[in-house]
Amino acid sequence: KESVIQYGAESGTAILMDPNTGAIIAMASYPTYDPNYYTEIIDQAYYKNKAVSDMYEFGSVNKVVTISAGLEQKKIDTNYICNDTKGYYDMKEFKARIYTFNKRASGKLDLAGIFRTSNNACVAEISQLFTTDEYYQVLIDFGFTKRIGIGLQDESYGTQLDPEKLTKLDLAMASFWQMFSATPLQIISAISAVANDGERMQPYIVDSIISEDSAIKTEPTVASTPISKETANTTTQLLFDATIEMDSTNSHVNLIRTYKVAGKTGTAQIPKKNE
Numbered sequence: 001k002e003s004v005i006q007y008g009a010e011s012g013t014a015i016l017m018d019p020n021t022g023a024i025i026a027m028a029s030y031p032t033y034d035p036n037y038y039t040e041i042i043d044q045a046y047y048k049n050k051a052v053s054d055m056y057e058f059g060s061v062n063k064v065v066t067i068s069a070g071l072e073q074k075k076i077d078t079n080y081i082c083n084d085t086k087g088y089y090d091m092k093e094f095k096a097r098i099y100t101f102n103k104r105a106s107g108k109l110d111l112a113g114i115f116r117t118s119n120n121a122c123v124a125e126i127s128q129l130f131t132t133d134e135y136y137q138v139l140i141d142f143g144f145t146k147r148i149g150i151g152l153q154d155e156s157y158g159t160q161l162d163p164e165k166l167t168k169l170d171l172a173m174a175s176f177w178q179m180f181s182a183t184p185l186q187i188i189s190a191i192s193a194v195a196n197d198g199e200r201m202q203p204y205i206v207d208s209i210i211s212e213d214s215a216i217k218t219e220p221t222v223a224s225t226p227i228s229k230e231t232a233n234t235t236t237q238l239l240f241d242a243t244i245e246m247d248s249t250n251s252h253v254n255l256i257r258t259y260k261v262a263g264k265t266g267t268a269q270i271p272k273k274n275e
Contacts (some may be wrong), residue, residue, distance in 0.1 A: 001030045013050045013184050019192035022201030023152075027051050049256040055152040056185035057268035059116045062177035063069040064191055064264050066127055068235040072227040075129035078234060080166040082109045082122035088274050089121035094169045101267075115242035115264060119175050127175035132166040135174065139228035142190040143200060145181055150203050158182035168194060189223070192234055195262075197229040236262045 004012040011080060016026040027236045029050040033041045041047065048054065070076040087105040088097040099119050100106060106117050127135065139145055139161070146158040157178040161170070173179040193200035200223045208217040227235070241260035 002266035004030050011050060011054075013054070015051050015184055015188050015251060016265045017188050017192060017203060019195040019201065020190075022189075022223070023031045023207065023220075024205050027205075028214060036229060039258050048154060049152055051154050051184045052148075052150060053183070055156055055158050056200070057178050057181050058184075058187050059178060059268040060120075060176050061191065061264050061268040062175065062185060063115060063118065063123045064194060064235065064239065065138065065142050066123050066175040067114070067238070068194060068231055069135075069142075070126050071234060072231045073134065076111075076126060078111065078259075079093055080111055080126075082119065082125055083107070084109060085118060087121065089124040091124075091169055093173060096169055098172050111257055112241040113263065115239055116163075118176075118265060123175045124172040127171040128168060129200050130171060132168070133163065133173060133196050135171050136161065136163040136166060138226065139174070141200075142184055142193065143223060144190060148183075148185050148189055148203055150205060155185070156183050159185055177266070190226075191264075193216045193224075193226050194232050194239075196230040196232070198225055198227040200224045200226060216275070240265060 001012075005010070011029065011031060013029045014026070015024065017024050027049070029048075031043075031046055031048045067076070070080075071078070084100065084106040087103045088099045091098055100117075100119055100121050106113070106122075109117060109119060109122055113119075130138070136145075144158060145161065147155050149155075159182070161174075161180070170179075189200060189203055202221040204218050205222040206218055208215055210216075238275050240260060243261050243263050
C-alpha cells in the first residue's frame with residue numbers, strides 16, 4: 001500500500017513463494033477490500049486477486065529466462081560477450097530496432113553485465129540464436145503458455161502465442177517480454193526454477209485439508225524442469241554478481257545487503273492513449 005501511494009501506481013501485487021516446494025507463503029494486492037463489508041464495495045475490480053487474474057508486461061525479468069535457456073541449450077556460454085556499439089540491435093529484415101532503455105551504447109558486456117544494465121539489445125541478439133520453435137518450447141517449459149492451475153478464482157494465463165506465426169522479431173520482443181503479458185503468478189513460478197536447481201514446482205495455496213478423521217497434506221510436485229541444476233546455479237551466480245555490482249546507494253540494495261540476493265528488475269513501456 002505504501003509503495004502504491006508513494007509511486008502513484010494504480011495497484012500493486014506481491015507474492016512470496018518457497019521455490020523448493022511451490023508453497024505460496026504470502027500473497028497480497030492493493031487496493032483491496034475488507035471482507036467484513038463485502039457487499040458495500042462499489043468498485044468490482046477490488047474483488048479480483050490481481051496476483052492470479054491480472055496480466056501485465058513484466059519486461060526485463062524475462063531476460064533470466066532467455067539467458068538461462070541460452071546457456072542450457074548451448075547457444076551461449078559463460079564467456080559470452082555482447083558488444084553494444086550503437087545502443088540498439090538492428091533487425092533489418094523487419095525494419096526495426098531494439099533499443100536500450102536510454103538509447104545509449106553500453107559497450108562490451110558479459111552476461112552479468114547484461115543483467116546489471118538490463119540491456120535489451122544484447123538479449124535480443126541472444127534470442128536470435130533460437131529458432132521460433134525452440135523459443136516457444138522454452139516458454140512452455142517455464143510455464144508461460146497456460147494457466148498455472150493454482151485453484152483460485154479468475155486465474156488467467158497471459159498472452160497466448162501462436163507458435164506457427166511467431167517471427168524472429170517476436171522472439172526479440174519476448175526475450176525481454178514487451179508486447180506480451182503474463183500474470184504475477186506465472187512470473188514467480190518461472191523464475192523460481194532458477195532458485196530451485198532447475199526444477200519448477202507446482203505452486204499451491206492449501207497446505208493440508210483436515211477433517212475429523214483424516215488429514216490430506218499437499219505434496220510438492222515438479223511441474224517442469226526447464227534447465228539443469230548446473231545452468232540454474234550459473235544463472236543464480238550471474239544474477240548475484242549483477243545485483244552486488246549495483247550502486248551501493250540504491251535503496252533496494254541497502255534494504256537487503258545483509259543477505260545474498262540474486263535478483264532482476266523488470267519494467268515495461270506503458271502505451272499512450274490514442275497512439
